[in-house]
Amino acid sequence: MKRLLLVSMALPLVVGCTTSPADDGTSDAAETTADGGDGDGDGDGDGDGDGGAPVIANIDGVVTDLNGDALPMPRVEFCGPISMDGFVMSCIPFPVDPETGVFEIEVKTAGLWNIKVLGGVAEGRYPTGQAFQQQVAEEDDISLSPPSIVVPEVAAVVDLTDVSGETTVDLDGTISLTFDPALTQLGLVATPATEVGGSEVPQSGWWLSEVPESGPIIAAWTFYPFGAKITEGSFGLEVNSGFGLAAGETVNVFEIEKDNAAIHQVATGVVSADASSLELTQVGEGLHELTWLLFTQ
Numbered sequence: 001m002k003r004l005l006l007v008s009m010a011l012p013l014v015v016g017c018t019t020s021p022a023d024d025g026t027s028d029a030a031e032t033t034a035d036g037g038d039g040d041g042d043g044d045g046d047g048d049g050d051g052g053a054p055v056i057a058n059i060d061g062v063v064t065d066l067n068g069d070a071l072p073m074p075r076v077e078f079c080g081p082i083s084m085d086g087f088v089m090s091c092i093p094f095p096v097d098p099e100t101g102v103f104e105i106e107v108k109t110a111g112l113w114n115i116k117v118l119g120g121v122a123e124g125r126y127p128t129g130q131a132f133q134q135q136v137a138e139e140d141d142i143s144l145s146p147p148s149i150v151v152p153e154v155a156a157v158v159d160l161t162d163v164s165g166e167t168t169v170d171l172d173g174t175i176s177l178t179f180d181p182a183l184t185q186l187g188l189v190a191t192p193a194t195e196v197g198g199s200e201v202p203q204s205g206w207w208l209s210e211v212p213e214s215g216p217i218i219a220a221w222t223f224y225p226f227g228a229k230i231t232e233g234s235f236g237l238e239v240n241s242g243f244g245l246a247a248g249e250t251v252n253v254f255e256i257e258k259d260n261a262a263i264h265q266v267a268t269g270v271v272s273a274d275a276s277s278l279e280l281t282q283v284g285e286g287l288h289e290l291t292w293l294l295f296t297q
Contacts (some may be wrong), residue, residue, distance in 0.1 A: 001286070013047065020096060026113040026167075026245065027264065034297075039286055043171075045079060047076065053056060053108040054108065055107065056109070056138045057110070057136050057141070058105065058141050058142070058145075059078075059104070059107060059115070059134065059142045059144065059147070060105070060143055060144065061076075061102075061144035061148075061149050062101045062145040062146070062148040063096055063148065063151060064101050064148040064149075064151075064241045065119070065127070065153060066150055066202070068101070069149065070099055071120075071131050072119060072120050072121070073120025073121075074098065074101060074118070074119050075093060075096055075117075075119075075285075076094045076095075076103045076117050076118075077093050077118070078115060078116075078296055079091040079114040079116055079259065080109075080111060080112060080114055080260075081109055081113060082111070082114060082133070082260050087260075088114065088260050091175070094096075094106075101148065105164070107140070110138050111136065112133055112135050112136075113133065113135075114131055114259070114261040115131070115132055115134050115144075116129065116131045116258065116261075117130040118151065119153070125153055125161075126153050126157055126224040127151050127152070128131065128152050128223060128224050129226040129227070129291070130149055130150070130151060130207050130289060131256055131257070131259075132259075149207065150207070151229070152199065152201045152205045152222050153224075154197035154199040154223070154224045155199050156197055157197035158195060160192075160193050160194055160195055161192070165180050165182075166178060166180045167179070167283060168236070168238075171196070171223075172198060174200065174241045175221055175237070175239060176238040177236060177287075178235065178236030178237075178238070179230055179236065181194075181196075181225075183230055183231050183232050183233075184231070185228070185230075185231050186225055186227070191297060193225055193228045195224075196225070196290070197223065197224040198222065198290070198293075199221065200219065200221050201220045201222050201292075205220075205222075206220055208294070211252075211294055211296050214252050214254070214265075214296040215252075215296045216296060217295065218243055218251075219243050219294075219295040220293065220295065221293040222292050222293075223290035224290075224294075226258065227289060227290070227291055228289070228290045229290075230287075230288050230289075233288070234287050234288050235288065235290070237253075237266070237280060237286075237287050239253075240277045241277065241278070242271040242275040242276055242277060243271075245275065246296075247271050247273050249271075250269065250270055250271075250297070251268070251269040251270075251295050251297060252265060252267075252269075252296045253265065253269060253283075253293065253294070253295055254266060254293070254294040254295075254296070255288070255289055255291060255292065255293060257291070258289060265283045265284065266282070266283055266285075266286050266293075267276060267283050267287070268280070268281050268283060269281070
């Protein structure tokens with residue numbers, strides 16, 4: 001089997017998607033409805049939007065949690081092709097073996113794709129997700145594992161049900177977010193998040209080791225619900241750690257777009273005088289989606 005290296009994630013200036021992610025256990029593809037009867041509008045009934053085209057390439061991999069064990073209700077979605085402007089044509093779900101975590105993707109259109117890996121919610125467990133870009137050409141036979149694609153989990157969540165107006169939520173003693181829960185959105189419809197969580201992820205759970213054009217990742221956090229967005233402005237971000245760096249050293253902060261796996265810089269930071277926190281300055285739109293938070297130097 002020919003194994004190909006993953007392409008580096010692009011950082012497009014314009015990003016969009018024809019579908020939005022679901023975070024309530026339903027697949028993204030299930031949310032895209034059209035007159036074709038299968039959610040893709042091509043009329044062939046198979047839900048992949050390809051008009052019954054032949055398979056031109058294959059991708060396989062294994063999904064696990066941080067301990068290498070099976071996830072509750074794992075799912076893989078193949079989203080693309082991704083246009084030069086960052087738009088995604090469709091998201092196609094592929095089954096994952098619930099006991100082994102093995103999945104296979106049959107590719108019918110070459111191009112740049114987003115492989116989205118998610119875990120379903122189970123009692124006392126809050127899996128997040130992964131989203132990364134993969135270039136696919138005709139006759140490719142791509143094996144993503146080993147290592148397995150790790151879907152981390154947050155240790156605990158904060159209940160937002162009774163929160164009204166802007167509030168600051170301390171997620172884990174290091175990362176705090178300031179936002180109005182009523183302005184958050186899950187999936188296609190404006191359903192606000194009722195809980196939020198975030199946890200630092202050890203390096204064994206990272207799919208990337210560096211951010212293109214920025215450098216090696218020095219720390220990473222992931223969030224639940226994976227892909228929760230803010231509809232106005234951005235999430236306020238506080239980082240109460242200097243990551244062991246000296247006062248005055250600089251840090252770059254990035255998020256990953258769930259729909260197309262593009263990486264966006266959301267802030268720059270300077271380590272405080274006592275080296276206990278980061279003094280952040282927003283870049284561009286700031287933090288507008290809760291997936292991954294990547295820190296580089």
